Amino acid sequence: MSKTSRAILLVAALMLSATYFLPLWQIQLKAPQYPEGLGIQIWINKMTGINEGDLNKINNLNHYIGMKTIQPDSIKELQIMPWVMRGVMILGIALALVARPRYLWIWLAVFAVVAIAGLVDYYIWGYDYGHNLDQAKAIIKVPGMSYQPPLIGSKKLLNFTAISLPGSGGVVAMVSFLIWAAVTWRLWRQRVNSDRRQSKPVLAPIAAATLLTLTLLGCTGSQPRPINYGSDECAYCKMTIVEPGYGSALMTAKGRQLNFDSIECLVAYRLKNQTQDQNGWTNWVSAVDAPGTLYSQDKVHLVHSGEIRSPMGAGLAAFTSTEAADAASSEAHGRRLDWTDLESLIRQEWSIE
C-alpha cells in the first residue's frame, strides 16, 4: 500500500474530528410567522437551537399539541456519542497505520453500523416525541395527527414545514466515509487486476472532496457558536459567564473557540499570550444594546467609562451603532475608543507586560 493512500486514509479518519465542533444534523421549521426560521441542531454531545432561544420557542409550540418538552440533558445518547466517534476514529487511524488493504473493509462496516444506529435512534426519538402526546394537556387536537419530523427531507406538520438534513459535521463525516470507500475500492481493484501500473488519479476525486470539506469548514469554523450563559467559563478569569451584554469570544485560526465574560478579559488573554502566533485570530464581542449575540469586532463601537459596570470592572462596553455609543458615552461621562486604545488601556489598568 503506497504512502499516499495511507496518508489519505489517515486524513479521512482524522476528518471525523470535525464532528466535535460542527453540528451533525439539523431540523428546520419554516412557517410564515417565523420569517427568520426556527430550528434544532444536533451536535455530537448536545442539542441546541439554530438561533438562540429556538429550543424554548419550539418547546412552547410543542406544548400546544401536547408534545413533551425536549430536554437535551435527558438524552443519554449525546453522552455516549463522543466516545463512540472517538472509537471509530482510533480504529481508523490504527487501520491506516497497519495499512493492510484487506482490513480496510472493517472500518467501513463499523462506520456504517454506527451511522445506521444513529439514524435509527434519531427515528425512534422522533417517533416517540411525535406520537406520545399528552392529550390532556394538548390545546390543539387533530384526531389521528402525529408530529414526527421526517428522517431526511421535508414534511408538512400543520402550518409548519419541517426540513431534516445533515449538518456540516454530518456532511464532513459522509465525505470521510466516501474517501475511505474510494481508497478501499481502488486498492481492491488493483489487487484483482494485479496490474502493477501506477495507480491512476485516485487522488483527484479525493483532493476535490477534501477541498469541499475545507471550504465547508471555512464557512462554519470562523463563526463562533453562541455562549452558554450560566455554564461556560471565562478562559481568562475563570468566572462563569452570565451577562449577555458583555460575553466575548476569540476564534483561533484553527477554529478553536475561547469564551470570555467581558471584553477586558478577551484583550488581556491576547496580551498574555503574545508568544503564540495570533495570525488569523478573530475577536467577537456582545453589545450591551443587543445582548446575546456575538458581533465581529469591526461591527461594534466601544465606550470606556468608570460608570459602566462591566463584569471585570474595566468599564468597557460595546454598542451596535455609533449613535448608541455616542449617546452612552456622553450619558456616562466616558469616551469612545478603538481596539488599539483598548490594548494600551488594559495593559495599564491590569499592568500586563
Place this chain on the structure above:
Amino acid sequence: MSKSDNRFRRRNWRCFEMRVVAAGLALLVNSACLYAKTIVVGAGYEHATISAALGSAAAGDTVVITTGLYREHDLLVDRKLTVLGHGEAILDGELRHAIMTVKSDSVVVRGLHFVNAGVSFVKDNAALRFEQVIGGIIDSCRFDDNFFGIYLADSRQCRISNNVLQASQERESHSGNGIHLWKSRDIAIYGNTIVGHRDGIYLEFVRHSEIQGNQSRLNRRYGLHFMYSDSCTYTGNTFRENGAGVAVMYTKGVSMLNNEFADNWGAASYGLLLKDIADSRIAGNRFLRNTVGIFNEGSTRIVVEKNEFRENGWALKIMANCVDNNFTGNNFIANAFQVATNGRRSYSTFAGNYWSNYEGYDLDRDGIGDIPFRPVSLYSLLVERMPGSLILLRSLLTDVLDLAERVLPSLTPETFIDAEPHMRMIL
C-alpha cells in the same frame, strides 16, 4: 386613689419624662424642630403617595408606610429619615424602574417589601440604592424579583441585616446581584437570605466589611463574590447549590471562617474559587459534596486549617502557581480525589492532616502515621492531563497504578507530601 390609678399615673409620668428627653435630644440634634414628626402614608391617611410624604418630611422624621401596593419609582430620600413599613407595604417598580435611592446619611429603612425593580443592561437598576452615604440601616425588608436588590455605592458604616431577597428562576438570565457593594467600607451584612440572583452578595473595591450568618442559595453565578476587596471577613454563612459557592479574586487579607460550602455541582463549579489572592485565612469551614472543594490558582500565603472536606469530587485543586500555602489540621474524608495539581512541584506545605484513604501504620502509637502520605495520586495526575480517563474511575487498572506508584513513587510530585498524617479524624 386606687392602686391601678397610681400605676397609670406613674407610667404616664415615665412617658412624659421620655418625651422630654426625646424633645431635648431633638433640640440638640436639630434646633429647627422641637418634635420629630411621624408621617403616615396610605389610603385614608395624610399622604396617599410615598413621594409626597418624602417630599414633605423634615430631617429626623419618621415615615410610616401602611399596607398597600405603591406603584412608585425613583423615590429619593435626601434627608435623614426613618422609613418604616407597617403591615404589608409593597413598592412596585413594574419591571421598568429603580425603586428607592437614598442620598442622605443615617437613614433607616425597615420592614418594606420591594418588588420588580426593572432590568436594564446599561443602568444597574436596584430596588434600594444607597449612594455616597455615611451610616445607614437596611433591616427586615423583603425583595422579590428585582434586577438588583440592595445596592451600596461609595458608602460607609452601613448595616444590611435580616433581609430576604429572591429572584425568580424564569428571569434568572436577567437577574442582577442580590446585595451589591461597590467602593464601600465598614459595611456589616448580617443574617440575610438571598436566593436566585446572579451573585448572592457581590463586593467590588470594598474594604473592612463583615459578612456573617447569611444564607445564599441557588444563585446563578456565586453565592458570594469578592473582587479587589481587601481586609474583609466572612463567618458562619451557608452557600448551597450556587453555580459556585464563593469566588475570591484579586484580593488580599480575607478571613473565611466557619462557613458551609455545599452542593455546588457542575462543570465550572467550586465550593470556593481562589484566584490571585494573598495573606488570607480559611479555617473551620465545611466543604460538602462539591465538584471541587477549593480551586486554588495564583494564591500566596494562605493558611488553610481545621476545615472538613467531605464527599467532594476533588477536595483541592492547587495550580502550580500557588506559593506558600499551608494546609494543616484538616479532615479529608471520602473525596473521590484528595488533591489534584497541574505541576511537578508543590510550593505549598501539608502537615498534620487526616486523610481517610491513608493506609499507613502507627507503630509508636503517637497518633501520627509512620510513613508520609501522598495526597496526589498518579491517577489524579492522569485525569488532570487527560480528562477523558475519568471514565476509568474505581477500576482495577487505576487501583493497580496507584498502588504501584505508592510502592515506588516516581511520577507524582515528590514535594506534595504530608509527613505527619493523622491516624484519626481531628476534632
